[in-house]
Each structure stands twice: as C-alpha cells, then as structure tokens.
Amino acid sequence: MLNESSSQPTAVDSLKKKAVRINALMSDYHALRELNGSVLVAKNGKIIFEKGFGKANFEWGIKNDPNTKxxxxxxxxxxxxxxxxxxxxxxxxxxxxxxxxxxxxxxxxxxxxxxxxxxxxxxxxxxxxxxxxxxxxxxxxxxxxxxxxxxxxxxxxxxxxxxxxxxxxxxxxxxxxxxxxxxxxxxxxxxxxxxxxxxxxxxxxxxxxxxxxxxxxxxxxxxxxxxxxxxxxxxxxxxxxxxxxxxxxxxxxxxxxxxxxxxxxxxxxxxxxxxxxxxxxxxxxxxxxxxxxxxxxxxxxxxxxxxxxxxxxxxxxxxxxxxxxxxxxxxxxxxxxxxxxxxxxxxxYDKPVAPAQQHPMYALFQQYKKGGIKALEQQQELRKQQGESISERHLNSLGYLLISSKRLGDAINIFTFNTRIHPTSANAYDSLAEAYYLNEQHDKAIEFYQTSLSFDASNDNAKQMIEKISVL
Structure with a gap:
C-alpha cells in the first residue's frame, strides 16, 4: 500500500514503478490477444498510467490510444x-x-x-x-x-x-x-x-x-x-x-x-x-x-x-x-x-500479482494446432492426475469457433473428444450431432442426437433435428 506519510518524491517514484509494472502486465495480456483497447489508471484524479494497445481499426492499421472512442x-x-x-x-x-x-x-x-x-x-x-x-x-x-x-x-x-x-x-x-x-x-x-x-x-x-x-x-x-x-x-x-x-x-x-x-x-x-x-x-x-x-x-x-x-x-x-x-x-x-x-x-496495493493468462479455450486450440487430439489427450491425463478434467464448456466453445471458421472436420474432432471425456453430457453429444449435420453426415447426426436424448429426454432441439433430418 502507498505510504501516505512518505515524502513526495518517494511517493511519485513508487507510482512510476507501479506504472512500469502495470504496463508490463497489460502488454502481456495484449501479447496473448486478451486485450485490444485502452487502459487508464489514476489516483486522486491524476493519471498514473494510460496507454492504447492494439488496433482501433484493423483494416487501416489505426492504433488505439487514450482518445479512442x-x-x-x-x-x-x-x-x-x-x-x-x-x-x-x-x-x-x-x-x-x-x-x-x-x-x-x-x-x-x-x-x-x-x-x-x-x-x-x-x-x-x-x-x-x-x-x-x-x-x-x-x-x-x-x-x-x-x-x-x-x-x-x-x-x-x-x-x-x-x-x-x-x-x-x-x-x-x-x-x-x-x-x-x-x-x-x-x-x-x-x-x-x-x-x-x-x-x-x-x-x-x-x-x-x-x-x-x-x-x-x-x-x-x-x-x-x-x-x-x-x-x-x-x-x-x-x-x-x-x-x-x-x-x-x-x-x-x-x-x-x-x-x-x-x-x-x-x-x-x-x-x-x-x-x-x-x-x-x-x-x-x-x-x-x-x-x-x-x-x-x-x-x-x-x-x-x-x-x-x-x-x-x-x-x-x-x-x-x-x-x-x-x-x-x-x-x-x-x-x-x-x-x-x-x-x-x-x-x-503491493499485493502478489497473477501473471497474464490466455483464455483456456484459445490455449486448447494452440495445443490442438501443434499436436492434434493426441496433445489434448496428454493434457487430459495431466489434469486427471490432479483430480481435474478439461472443461466441457471450453471444448464446446472451441468446437463452435471451429465451425464458425468453416473447419468442420476439426470441430468434429473436438466435439468427439469432448464426448469421450464427458461421456454422460447430453450437450456434448448434441453439439457433435450438429457438427455432423452441418457436414451433411446425416446418419451420424441422428445417431448422436439420439444419444443426447438418452441422457436428457427433454432436449427439444434434438427431437426437432431428428424430425428435420428424417425427411431429407
């Protein structure tokens, strides 16, 4: 905590050092693509730190700064x-x-x-x-x-x-x-x-x-x-x-x-x-x-x-x-x-600071990009040793981002892996079925919509999709 009774130069120097640390932390978040914007920190109405990170407009390469709206x-x-x-x-x-x-x-x-x-x-x-x-x-x-x-x-x-x-x-x-x-x-x-x-x-x-x-x-x-x-x-x-x-x-x-x-x-x-x-x-x-x-x-x-x-x-x-x-x-x-x-x-406040971290979904993608499903399997084994598991939600979100990027094969791989490590999740099977449907593999889509219903009989989306696919 800042010592309010300290001399003015000491207080100013302390704030300058903190500004350097804030810049380093925000720069780390920016390097991980977790920040693209502007940051301002002040005390008593006076700016301690302000800086823009990344682009206000990617098409024109215009940078963010303290005046960006x-x-x-x-x-x-x-x-x-x-x-x-x-x-x-x-x-x-x-x-x-x-x-x-x-x-x-x-x-x-x-x-x-x-x-x-x-x-x-x-x-x-x-x-x-x-x-x-x-x-x-x-x-x-x-x-x-x-x-x-x-x-x-x-x-x-x-x-x-x-x-x-x-x-x-x-x-x-x-x-x-x-x-x-x-x-x-x-x-x-x-x-x-x-x-x-x-x-x-x-x-x-x-x-x-x-x-x-x-x-x-x-x-x-x-x-x-x-x-x-x-x-x-x-x-x-x-x-x-x-x-x-x-x-x-x-x-x-x-x-x-x-x-x-x-x-x-x-x-x-x-x-x-x-x-x-x-x-x-x-x-x-x-x-x-x-x-x-x-x-x-x-x-x-x-x-x-x-x-x-x-x-x-x-x-x-x-x-x-x-x-x-x-x-x-x-x-x-x-x-x-x-x-x-x-x-x-x-x-x-001079407290311990956690390092910048990449969102788990993007970290999983980087692992998958480098080593495929095998890399995720290795990650899962490490998590199991700690009594944990890769998040179903993060894998599901990654799968949908792959769909939006028109990478259906990769999405199917991720959704399939999700059903393997979360084998009783109705939502995991529903997502896998959707990916197969979008990939025009209708038999597979019906199979996994039915599996989803076996875990959640109230899944109206699965029922509607089975009806829709059945008349194609």
Missing part, C-alpha cells in the same frame, strides 16, 4: 441512474413511486407494483429483453421507437414478486430511460448531454445512435481462433438507456473526478446510489464490493461496473477511500476485465 455498453447504466437521481434530488421523481406514476402506457398490473427503486437495483422482476429467445436474430437488428420497444419487449410477465430477489435486467434500465423522457420532456440523449456531459466537458462521450460520424471511434471486432472479424450489427435503439453510450478513458476520468467532487449529484444522493441489496452487491447502476480491513489495512469500498456490447467490452473500477481509478476499454470482445483489473489493483 469505444462503445461502453452497460457502463451507460451509471449515467442513467445518475439522471434519475438528479430528478429525485429536484423532487421530480420519487424512488418509491410505481412506474405507473410516470408511464401511462406501461401494462398497469405491473406498473402499479414495480417502483423506481426496484428498477434501479434490478429487483423489479421484469425479465431482461436480452435474455429472450431469438433476441439476437429477430430483434437486435431492427430499429424501434422507445414506447413501441417497451410494449413489445419489456412487458413480459414478472419473473418474481418485485423486491423479493435480484435479477439483472436491461429492460429495467430501458424503462428508466423512458421515465427520464416522460419527466423532462427531453429525449434520453438530450438529458444526458444537458445535465451531465456538457457541464462536465465530456466532449468525447455521448449517446451512439449508430448514424452520426464520430471521429476517433473504434471499430468493434470479435476474436477468432486466428485473427478477428467484424462484430454482428446491432441497432443502437435497442440498448438505449441500458447500454448505448460511447466514451474514452480520459472522459471517464472526468466522470470519476466529478463523482469524487460531488458536482453531479450531492454526496448524500451518491451514498444512496452505493447502497447494495441484501441479495446482491448492487446499488443504483454500480456493483459494490467491500474489501476487508485485515487485507488492506483499513476497510475499503469499491464501486465498479462492466459493459459488454457487440464487439466491445468495458470496465470501470473506483476505490472510494483511496480515490484509485482503473478503466479498461476493449474493442475485440471478451477481454478478461476482472482478472486485468485485479492485477492492476494488486500492483497498486
């Missing part, structure tokens, strides 16, 4: 929650009032039961539209007006009694955006600009409508086994107040400074936002973590949040008492944000 996904929720709390502070919104007090068009049986407080901390019971079947294929590409989307996709029956449990819901924050519009008479984007971004001079942050040309904006990619591809298209009316913003690491530093200074909402209101629920450490737009005094010298509170949206993921972490800030923005999908953030915090 990234979509930030669910980091949007802390801004939405702040807009609501500004309205609470003005007396325009009551946290304990029902939805029906602000939205007249929302289905009344739910609108009369669910409160603003429950929308903010994900205890409303309203199912998340992103969890709906076929959301990605049938909904995510289409533009919607706010009211129309709420009525079609945020109005399902409650999953549980409001306030009785926690369930993360993008629908809840979509509805909060509509409430902001109803109360202010402004669009969500206008409220965001007027009440947060312009006052804080966050000129590189905004609501991404997908149409405006944004300078220095990163392209979103998905990582393949070798190389990258463009992320799937997403109409930006869909994430809305739950996830449609973009920003830079430097602008998010301005945001952190404003929160520390209490210039966005008052300190009592901000403390209210950091009160977690009994079921989950979640406040209003922030996840809350309490660090033990025995490990860190004194009790500390971390507020943080992640964001994931097609081709991008983001993470912001703030240590309230020590005013540390860690921001990681990534434009190649699926970076290990938690592990990287923990590594940086451990460096800052």
């Amino acid at each position: 990234f979509r930030i996904g669910s980091l949007t929720k802390q801004f939405t929650a702040t807009l609501i709390m500004q309205l609470v502070e003005k007396g325009s919104v009551d946290l304990h009032a029902p939805i029906s007090q602000y939205l007249t068009y929302y289905r009344k049986d739910i609108a009369d039961k669910v409160t603003i407080h429950q929308l903010l901390n994900h205890t409303s019971g309203i199912p998340s539209y992103t969890s709906k079947e076929n959301f990605r294929n049938k909904v995510s590409r289409n533009p919607y007006q706010v009211e129309s989307f709420i009525q079609q996709h945020c109005s399902d029956d409650l999953a549980f009694e409001p306030g009785s449990k926690f369930q993360y819901s993008n629908s809840g924050y979509f509805i909060l955006g509509a409430i902001i519009e109803a109360v202010t008479g402004e669009t969500f984007a206008e409220s965001l600009d007027k009440h947060i971004l312009l006052p804080l001079k966050m000129h590189d942050t905004g609501y991404d409508n997908g149409q405006e040309i944004l300078t220095n904006k990163a392209q979103g990619y998905e990582k393949l086994l070798e190389g990258y591809q463009h992320a799937d298209y997403l109409d930006m009316s869909i994430p809305y107040a739950a996830g449609s913003m973009y920003s830079t690491t430097r602008d998010l530093l301005k945001w952190d400074n404003a929160l520390n200074e209490g210039t966005v909402v008052s300190t009592p209101i901000q403390k209210k936002m950091y009160e977690d629920t009994s079921d989950r450490n979640y406040g209003y737009g922030w996840m809350i973590e309490h660090l033990p005094a025995e490990k860190f010298g004194k009790a500390k509170s971390i507020v943080k949040h992640g964001g994931g949206i097609n081709g991008f993921n983001a993470f912001i972490t703030r240590v309230i008492e020590d005013k540390y800030l860690v921001i990681i923005l990534n434009n190649a999908g699926g970076a290990p944000m938690t592990a990287m953030t923990e590594g940086i915090l451990n460096i800052l």
Whole structure:
C-alpha cells in the first residue's frame, strides 16, 4: 500500500514503478490477444498510467490510444441512474413511486407494483429483453421507437414478486430511460448531454445512435481462433438507456473526478446510489464490493461496473477511500476485465500479482494446432492426475469457433473428444450431432442426437433435428 506519510518524491517514484509494472502486465495480456483497447489508471484524479494497445481499426492499421472512442455498453447504466437521481434530488421523481406514476402506457398490473427503486437495483422482476429467445436474430437488428420497444419487449410477465430477489435486467434500465423522457420532456440523449456531459466537458462521450460520424471511434471486432472479424450489427435503439453510450478513458476520468467532487449529484444522493441489496452487491447502476480491513489495512469500498456490447467490452473500477481509478476499454470482445483489473489493483496495493493468462479455450486450440487430439489427450491425463478434467464448456466453445471458421472436420474432432471425456453430457453429444449435420453426415447426426436424448429426454432441439433430418 502507498505510504501516505512518505515524502513526495518517494511517493511519485513508487507510482512510476507501479506504472512500469502495470504496463508490463497489460502488454502481456495484449501479447496473448486478451486485450485490444485502452487502459487508464489514476489516483486522486491524476493519471498514473494510460496507454492504447492494439488496433482501433484493423483494416487501416489505426492504433488505439487514450482518445479512442469505444462503445461502453452497460457502463451507460451509471449515467442513467445518475439522471434519475438528479430528478429525485429536484423532487421530480420519487424512488418509491410505481412506474405507473410516470408511464401511462406501461401494462398497469405491473406498473402499479414495480417502483423506481426496484428498477434501479434490478429487483423489479421484469425479465431482461436480452435474455429472450431469438433476441439476437429477430430483434437486435431492427430499429424501434422507445414506447413501441417497451410494449413489445419489456412487458413480459414478472419473473418474481418485485423486491423479493435480484435479477439483472436491461429492460429495467430501458424503462428508466423512458421515465427520464416522460419527466423532462427531453429525449434520453438530450438529458444526458444537458445535465451531465456538457457541464462536465465530456466532449468525447455521448449517446451512439449508430448514424452520426464520430471521429476517433473504434471499430468493434470479435476474436477468432486466428485473427478477428467484424462484430454482428446491432441497432443502437435497442440498448438505449441500458447500454448505448460511447466514451474514452480520459472522459471517464472526468466522470470519476466529478463523482469524487460531488458536482453531479450531492454526496448524500451518491451514498444512496452505493447502497447494495441484501441479495446482491448492487446499488443504483454500480456493483459494490467491500474489501476487508485485515487485507488492506483499513476497510475499503469499491464501486465498479462492466459493459459488454457487440464487439466491445468495458470496465470501470473506483476505490472510494483511496480515490484509485482503473478503466479498461476493449474493442475485440471478451477481454478478461476482472482478472486485468485485479492485477492492476494488486500492483497498486503491493499485493502478489497473477501473471497474464490466455483464455483456456484459445490455449486448447494452440495445443490442438501443434499436436492434434493426441496433445489434448496428454493434457487430459495431466489434469486427471490432479483430480481435474478439461472443461466441457471450453471444448464446446472451441468446437463452435471451429465451425464458425468453416473447419468442420476439426470441430468434429473436438466435439468427439469432448464426448469421450464427458461421456454422460447430453450437450456434448448434441453439439457433435450438429457438427455432423452441418457436414451433411446425416446418419451420424441422428445417431448422436439420439444419444443426447438418452441422457436428457427433454432436449427439444434434438427431437426437432431428428424430425428435420428424417425427411431429407
């Protein structure tokens, strides 16, 4: 831990050494293709470390840097929650009032039961539209007006009694955006600009409508086994107040400074936002973590949040008492944000740091690429000696990445190996059957769909596929 009583040169030197270590750790993650983005670390509003890694645009070879704009996904929720709390502070919104007090068009049986407080901390019971079947294929590409989307996709029956449990819901924050519009008479984007971004001079942050040309904006990619591809298209009316913003690491530093200074909402209101629920450490737009005094010298509170949206993921972490800030923005999908953030915090607090690691799925692919199934068999033998096994999920994911890379023979090899080491897994056999079906080996496909059903008679996909193949 930094010694606050040490002389200024010593403290500065200590931070410089930590910046060198942070750079080495992030560079290791980048070398393993686990980071392609921008990182910023600060203390008391002053930058300790900032750097871009990899490319903002692979086609043109444009590098990421501290001014690169990234979509930030669910980091949007802390801004939405702040807009609501500004309205609470003005007396325009009551946290304990029902939805029906602000939205007249929302289905009344739910609108009369669910409160603003429950929308903010994900205890409303309203199912998340992103969890709906076929959301990605049938909904995510289409533009919607706010009211129309709420009525079609945020109005399902409650999953549980409001306030009785926690369930993360993008629908809840979509509805909060509509409430902001109803109360202010402004669009969500206008409220965001007027009440947060312009006052804080966050000129590189905004609501991404997908149409405006944004300078220095990163392209979103998905990582393949070798190389990258463009992320799937997403109409930006869909994430809305739950996830449609973009920003830079430097602008998010301005945001952190404003929160520390209490210039966005008052300190009592901000403390209210950091009160977690009994079921989950979640406040209003922030996840809350309490660090033990025995490990860190004194009790500390971390507020943080992640964001994931097609081709991008983001993470912001703030240590309230020590005013540390860690921001990681990534434009190649699926970076290990938690592990990287923990590594940086451990460096800052002089704790042991785990080395950068490649995602197990990609490590398995490298082994397979070098030595085929035999290499994986050897790995499995080593795992067995330790009482472990290669993860069924990682092998399954690897198989599907091979399918997406049009390497069906390799996918069949991986899925077959998965059934050998997880011989009672219905899902492993289902995946193998699918690979055979795609490879037009229909007899094999039926054989393994039937095997899957022998372990899980409720596998409707297997039943439907057997029927489909039988008439070919």
